[in-house]
Amino acid sequence: MLLRTKLFGKNYEFADIRVLMGKANEEKSGDRLAGLAADTTVERAAAKIVLGHVPLITLRQNPAVAYDQDEVTRVIDDGIDSAVYEQIKGWTVGELREFILDDRNDGERLLKISPGLTAEMIAAVTKIMSNMDLVTAARKIRVIRHCVNTIGEEGTLAGRLQPNHPTDSPEGIRASIYEGLSYGVGDAVIGINPADDSYSSVARLLDMSYEVIQAHKIPTQNCVLAHITTQMRCLEKGSPVGLMFQSISGSQKGNEAFGISVGLLDEAYALAKKNCYPLGPNFMYFETGQGSALSAEAHNGWDQLTLEARNYGLAKRYDPFMVNTVVGFIGPEYLYDTNQIHRAGLEDHFMGKMSGISMGCDVCYTNHAKTDQNASENLAVLLTAAGCNFFMGVPMADDSMLAYQSTSFHDIATLRATFRLHPAPEFAEWLESFGITNQSRFTSRAGDATIFLNRTSK
Amino acid sequence: MSDDHIDELIEAVLRQLKAEGLVASSSNLRSQADNSQTAGSHTHTNISADLVIDSDDPTTSMQRIIPGLENAADQDALVMLMETTTARIGVGRAGYRPKTKTLQLFQSDFAISQDALYREVDPVLLQKFDLFQVETMITEGKEQYLLRPDLGRKLSSEAMALIKSRCVKRANIQICVGDGLSATAIEVNIPKIMPVLISGCQSVGLSLGTPFFIHHCRVGVMNDIGDILEPDVVILLIGERPGLGRAESMSAYMAFQPRSGDTDADREVICNIFDNGGTNPLEAGAYAVQLAQTMMKNRGSGVKMRLSKDSER
Numbered sequence: 001m002l003l004r005t006k007l008f009g010k011n012y013e014f015a016d017i018r019v020l021m022g023k024a025n026e027e028k029s030g031d032r033l034a035g036l037a038a039d040t041t042v043e044r045a046a047a048k049i050v051l052g053h054v055p056l057i058t059l060r061q062n063p064a065v066a067y068d069q070d071e072v073t074r075v076i077d078d079g080i081d082s083a084v085y086e087q088i089k090g091w092t093v094g095e096l097r098e099f100i101l102d103d104r105n106d107g108e109r110l111l112k113i114s115p116g117l118t119a120e121m122i123a124a125v126t127k128i129m130s131n132m133d134l135v136t137a138a139r140k141i142r143v144i145r146h147c148v149n150t151i152g153e154e155g156t157l158a159g160r161l162q163p164n165h166p167t168d169s170p171e172g173i174r175a176s177i178y179e180g181l182s183y184g185v186g187d188a189v190i191g192i193n194p195a196d197d198s199y200s201s202v203a204r205l206l207d208m209s210y211e212v213i214q215a216h217k218i219p220t221q222n223c224v225l226a227h228i229t230t231q232m233r234c235l236e237k238g239s240p241v242g243l244m245f246q247s248i249s250g251s252q253k254g255n256e257a258f259g260i261s262v263g264l265l266d267e268a269y270a271l272a273k274k275n276c277y278p279l280g281p282n283f284m285y286f287e288t289g290q291g292s293a294l295s296a297e298a299h300n301g302w303d304q305l306t307l308e309a310r311n312y313g314l315a316k317r318y319d320p321f322m323v324n325t326v327v328g329f330i331g332p333e334y335l336y337d338t339n340q341i342h343r344a345g346l347e348d349h350f351m352g353k354m355s356g357i358s359m360g361c362d363v364c365y366t367n368h369a370k371t372d373q374n375a376s377e378n379l380a381v382l383l384t385a386a387g388c389n390f391f392m393g394v395p396m397a398d399d400s401m402l403a404y405q406s407t408s409f410h411d412i413a414t415l416r417a418t419f420r421l422h423p424a425p426e427f428a429e430w431l432e433s434f435g436i437t438n439q440s441r442f443t444s445r446a447g448d449a450t451i452f453l454n455r456t457s458k
Numbered sequence: 459m460s461d462d463h464i465d466e467l468i469e470a471v472l473r474q475l476k477a478e479g480l481v482a483s484s485s486n487l488r489s490q491a492d493n494s495q496t497a498g499s500h501t502h503t504n505i506s507a508d509l510v511i512d513s514d515d516p517t518t519s520m521q522r523i524i525p526g527l528e529n530a531a532d533q534d535a536l537v538m539l540m541e542t543t544t545a546r547i548g549v550g551r552a553g554y555r556p557k558t559k560t561l562q563l564f565q566s567d568f569a570i571s572q573d574a575l576y577r578e579v580d581p582v583l584l585q586k587f588d589l590f591q592v593e594t595m596i597t598e599g600k601e602q603y604l605l606r607p608d609l610g611r612k613l614s615s616e617a618m619a620l621i622k623s624r625c626v627k628r629a630n631i632q633i634c635v636g637d638g639l640s641a642t643a644i645e646v647n648i649p650k651i652m653p654v655l656i657s658g659c660q661s662v663g664l665s666l667g668t669p670f671f672i673h674h675c676r677v678g679v680m681n682d683i684g685d686i687l688e689p690d691v692v693i694l695l696i697g698e699r700p701g702l703g704r705a706e707s708m709s710a711y712m713a714f715q716p717r718s719g720d721t722d723a724d725r726e727v728i729c730n731i732f733d734n735g736g737t738n739p740l741e742a743g744a745y746a747v748q749l750a751q752t753m754m755k756n757r758g759s760g761v762k763m764r765l766s767k768d769s770e771r
Contacts, residue, residue, distance in 0.1 A: 029605050032605070033605070033606070033608075138768065163545070164545070165543055165544075165545065169542060169543065171542040171543075172542040172543030172544075172545070173543075174542075175539040175540070175542045175543050175545075175547055176543055176545045176547055178539065179539075179545075179548070183551075222589055262614040302669060332604045332605060333604065333607055336604070336605060344491055355463065366699060367571040367575065367700045367701065367702065368566075368575055368604055368699050368700075369574070370604075372568065373564065373565075373568065392541075394545075395545040395546045395547045395549075396545075396546035396549060396564055397564075398564065398567075398702045399544075400543065400544045400545045403699070403701040403702075405568075405702060408556070410551060410554060410555055410556050413551075413554040414554040417554050422617060442554070444529075445531070446551070447526060447527060447533055447550055447551040448530045448536075449536065449547060449548065450530045450531045450532040450535045450536050450539065451531050453532060453535050453539075
């Protein structure tokens with residue numbers, strides 16, 4: 001294999017696809033930490049040029065981890081639709097980019113070629129796309145899924161209500177749920193990150209959140225983001241579970257670090273289809289994020305963007321209701337500053353959509369990254385323009401348990417108003433009937449958590 | 459002269475002045491011109507002169523519990539809801555956005571986290587506790603420290619030589635202080651925890667090594683310290699990643715005979731050490747001495763020690 005170009009009179013040669021894929025990435029501190037980043041900006045430009053000439057067939061033949069060594073590779077490769085693949089395998093990555101951006105090819109057309117693409121192909125084309133390419137391409141694709149309600153329809157933007165509490169106090173979490181609902185947030189899911197992963201604590205939070213949903217007849221689903229084995233135990237013992245959650249990784253070794261495998265996920269999915277209370281047919285919720293495989297030393301010498309694409313290839317197997325990247329959570333050694341976090345957010349969102357995933361984003365950062373809340377607000381605007389399915393709603397964006405900053409209830413309400421978007425249709429109807437909105441506009445009750453208390457008359 | 463002409467003239471003069479470096483931007487000169495035109499209004503000037511802004515500190519716990527929402531359906535209930543959580547609820551709204559006070563409190567809380575991260579520990583504090591300073595492999599400042607956790611886990615060769623020459627070897631307890639991700643955490647907690655650690659060790663007959671301060675420090679540096687000084691227990695006091703509005707949180711990492719290759723599974727940690735709401739630093743110090751004794755009795759720490767404790771039950 002010869003992978004070479006001349007640029008400004010100088011030769012740039014890349015040893016193999018792995019090296020080329022690393023050097024073709026936009027600047028990321030995690031790729032540099034892994035020793036995969038381009039040495040110079042011109043070398044990066046050269047890598048992008050060479051990658052643009054690589055045919056898709058070569059990318060299928062060079063997965064990040066070999067087929068016989070990695071079950072994530074097998075899931076993705078075995079899932080390829082051969083009829084579609086045969087039509088496109090001769091295309092170069094550059095041609096794929098132009099097909100995706102061609103204004104005659106709408107979202108439906110893009111979703112028709114999606115089953116012929118491996119994660120490495122989607123990662124490759126993402127590397128040679130600019131930020132606005134990623135926005136406009138993702139904007140074409142609508143992925144609509146149904147659990148209790150419907151997510152992803154044109155003209156909608158949903159919010160995950162994230163009412164975490166440092167010690168899992170059911171009263172404290174309930175208070176944050178009321179606050180979020182009063183801002184019209186919670187249609188994607190009422191999703192609680194538990195501090196304590198034990199069965200009894202998780203079961204208690206499932207019961208509490210389900211009671212709130214039942215008491216106020218809210219058309220949404222609940223979820224407690226414990227380890228999937230804990231949720232399975234809850235489900236087996238009769239707890240009301242709306243969505244089953246798990247963090248996933250782009251390699252078998254990375255998933256082992258999370259204590260999961262394809263076999264375990266298969267089992268959880270079968271159980272969810274059987275025992276989750278909603279109508280479905282989509283019952284799964286996954287979180288991802290660039291750098292997680294590297295931090296577990298499970299990246300097999302590949303760059304963090306390619307590993308991230310493989311998350312979506314794996315997630316697809318379970319036809320999830322929702323998937324989000326937690327884009328700034330991992331810290332500055334993987335995504336250093338605002339530029340890198342923004343780029344990764346746009347990349348992940350596009351790659352998820354291109355994989356046929358109902359894709360959202362936890363637009364967030366930790367306090368040691370070189371960024372701030374203004375930058376998060378910017379990325380939320382960019383992703384809304386890109387047709388993102390949902391964001392996180394955290395009280396004033398400050399998660400009191402996980403000690404990081406995400407997006408707020410106010411942010412979701414503002415983005416809907418600014419872009420003229422609505423909540424999930426069933427949820428929007430409920431907001432009207434509950435008097436939080438009137439003809440889609442906030443009433444004086446909006447933003448008042450006490451309207452959910454029994455002592456208050458409507 | 460028409461308005462358009464005046465503007466054109468001003469612009470031309472400005473271009474000239476800017477070229478000569480005499481003004482920074484056109485807006486400055488325009489606003490000065492505007493001021494001179496309105497300067498005749500004495501009332502306006504007097505109000506400005508009498509203006510006194512003396513704002514309350516919005517970060518006190520009393521200020522934080524005041525609801526931003528003032529017209530809740532049930533105002534008493536709103537206060538009760540707020541009391542159940544440290545999450546920022548009951549804040550109200552300005553249209554779809556947060557109220558000014560809520561936004562500015564958030565920005566203030568963020569600011570103190572940032573300053574803690576980028577500040578250095580006060581050298582006076584280090585002198586007061588007789589802590590000499592050594593460096594890790596970080597040579598290019600905070601940015602490199604944040605980007606290269608691997609280098610923050612290794613002592614520089616100069617540091618190793620200095621530690622060898624200045625420190626007592628094979629003590630029972632070796633105390634080290636590291637800035638980690640918050641200088642503030644070290645400055646507020648060290649004066650409280652150090653005396654407790656020292657007198658606590660002395661009272662139970664544990665010998666103390668020579669304490670020192672590690673600049674640009676990560677937890678993994680404990681392995682190097684164990685290799686060089688061979689104490690029974692290393693206690694590393696290190697600043698935690700600042701939370702929003704909370705920069706004073708410190709951790710005490712502890713390990714029994716740490717050596718190269720050890721991981722977090724070989725260590726114990728007392729985290730969230732801070733006054734008013736966290737683990738009180740005085741109590742944390744006393745607990746650390748107790749934990750050190752247990753480590754020495756079990757001859758192990760971390761998951762290893764817990765497993766051996768479990769098998770005793």
